Amino acid sequence: MAKKYDYSDWSKEDLIKHIYELEKRKKYGLVWDEEREPEQVVLQCKKELPVLKEVKEKEIKNDPDKPTHILIEGDNYHALSVLNYTHEKSIDVIYIDPPYNTGNKDFKYNDRWVESEDSYKHSKWLSFMDNRLKLAKRLLKDTGCIFISIDDHEQPHLKMLCEEIFGEKNVETYVWNVKDETEGAMPKTAKYTVRKEHEYLITCFINKTNIKFNKYEEYTYLEKEDWKNPDNDSRGNWMSGNISRGLSGKPGSNYYTIISPTGNEYTRNWSISEEEYNVLFNDNRIYFSKKGAGVPRIKIFQNESQQVIQSSIFSNVKSSITGKNLIIDILGKCDFNHPKPIELIIRIIDISSPPNAIILDYFAGTGTTGHSVLYNNKYGNGNRRFILCTNEEENICTDICYPRINNVIQGYINKNGENIDGLGENLKYFRTDFVPAESTDENKEKLTKQSVEMLCLRENIFDFVLEDGPIKIFRNKEKYMAVLFDQSEIPKLKTIISDYDKHIHIYIFSLGDDNFSDEFLDMSNKITVKSIPAAILRVYKRIFK
Structure with a gap:
């Protein structure tokens, strides 16, 4: 348990300074003790700067x-710090599912589990989230937004933190109905108080006035087996929906009795009027389960789904039961509790992003966001790209996240022995690495040599073309990228690229921040030239100041 401050031996000047610092940090009533135990991964960046190193054997190329x-x-x-150089104002949508800080071994701070009795558990969690949300905000486009899954343990604190970072007018709260009727009854988790059937999605915008969410097709996310036609209705497959508001509550305007075909009487409040019920019944849109003896339900036909705006409640997007079962189907096991269903993430992607969006999840965990993007591209005609960031706690990246994405892309045999076709597409796998932060010529050269993967990521260029001494060249369908580690070889580089028919982005190593434009005046119409590592160091200086 964290110790409390002992103010008894503080001088008057120190007390005044401490109070001033606390007052300076007060916004929207949210104050936490972020200096008591600074986060070690943040302090590490004072001595070491993060870079990326590709794990070539895990590349998936199709x-x-x-x-x-x-x-x-x-x-x-560390990953977000790198992305602040490679993807500033480039991300369309961020979805994260951070630790909920329940005190039940779900949140580590400085390599130690934060227990429920830790009197500073909220401060540690807020510092942890604050450090990352501020970095994430700089990645979003002006039309971008972030969705954050959370439950009651930290929802009020997280909302206030988001209002402080994004502004009160740019924060909204959705409710996710985690109970899915198609999956059967939810476990009764409360004996005497409240049975929790919801979580939250706190949504933050760079500028809410720039946002116009897409409509989505209602019922798209239901599985094929949810649609049936047991009575051979000529209108095709259907599923049943609830029209009962339950037996409890005072009788209202829609309180009446319905008699089933077998004679059972059901008297209660309904979601439709008696007149509406009669119209639906006469149109064969009312279904009685249990061979005509069950509570009446409305028939919803698959071919009558419609485009709708997302309400404040996310429903009909399955639950963590489905999320876990899907991972078991793909990998044969799942030792992680409460993975989100892809139906929820697909809904978020559909309503909030254009077809060519970049989607980031920096709490990627079991890889649900990546799976959702792949599925959406395949069946929703999208061309979205994902960036997943996850640590290696309990081998979750190498044993769960990567194998899942690999199987979904390449295809796999499910738990029933069936061959499931892959969704295709490509993947690059990186690990964070470090170079010394001390500002020396040697360290600048080290940073430049180890920044090639970052430059490829920044330009979205990964196909290797050639390496000739201090020159490395890559390409994609639209452009080339050249990295030059020795300024004296500029004439040689110009000779190599003279016949290239696409635009060329050139990065040249410089101990200063030299402008090399004059060296390329004769081909200025097809090149963009920048010096490194000065641009990278400027970003890191802002973050790690």
């Missing part, structure tokens, strides 16, 4: 015309 996705293994604070 169709060059399909998107190339990114998986980064490492602490997400």
Whole structure:
């Protein structure tokens, strides 16, 4: 348990300074003790700067015309720091499912589990989230947004933190109805108080006035087996929906009795009027289960789904039961509790992003967001790219996240022995690495040499063309990228690229921040030239100041 401050030996000047610092931090009533135990991964960056190192053997390469996705293994604070250079104002949507801080071994701070009796558990969690949300905000486009899954343990604190970072007018709260009627009864988790059947999605915008969410097709996310036609209705497959508001509550305007075909009487409040019920009944849109003896339900036909705006409640998007069963089907096991269902993430992607969006999840965990993007691209005609960041706690990246994405892309045999076709597309796998932060010529050279993967990620260019001494060249369908480690070889580089028919982005090593434009005046119409590592160091100086 964290110790409390002992103010008895503080001087008057120190007390005044401490109070001033606390007052300076007060916004929206949210104050936490972030200096008591600073996060070690943040302090590490005072001595070491993060870079990326590709794990070549885990690359998945299929169709060059399909998107190339990114998986980064490492602490997400370090990954987000790298992305602040490679993807500033480039991300359309971020979805994260952070630890809920329940005190039940779900949140580690400085490599130690935060227990429920820790009197500073909220401060540690808020510091942890604050460090990452501020980095994430700089990645979003002006039309971008972030969705954060959370439950009651930290929802009020997280909402206030988000209002402080994004502004009160740019924060909304959705409710996710985690009970899915198609999956059967939810476990009764409360004996005497409240049975929890909801979680939250706190949504933050860079500028809410820039946002116009897409409509989505209602019922798209239901599985094929949810649609049936047991009575051979000529209108095709249907599923049944609830029209009962339950037996409890005072009788209202829609309180009446319905008699089933077998004679059972059901008297209660209904979601439709008696007149509406009669119209639906006469149109064969009312269904009685249990061979005509059950509570009446409405028939919803598959071919009558419609485009609707997302309400404040996410429903009909399955639950963590489905999420876990899907992982078991793909990998044969799942030792992680409460993975989100892809139906929820697909809904979020559909309503909030354009077809060519970049989707980031920096608490990627079991890889649900990546799976959802792949599924959406395949069946929703999208061309989205994902960036997943996850640590290696309990081998979750190498044993769960990567194998899941690999199987979904390449295809797999499910638990029933059936061959499931892969969704295709490509993946690059990186690990975070470090170079010394001390500002020396040697360290600048080290940073430049180890920044090639970062430059490829920044330009979305991964196909290797050639390496000739201090020159490395890559390409994609639209452009080339050249990295030059020795300024004296500029004439040689110009000779190599003279016949290239696409635009060329050139990065040249410089101990200063030299402008090399004059060296390329004769081909200025097809090149963009920048010096490194100065641009990278500027970003890191802002973050790690």
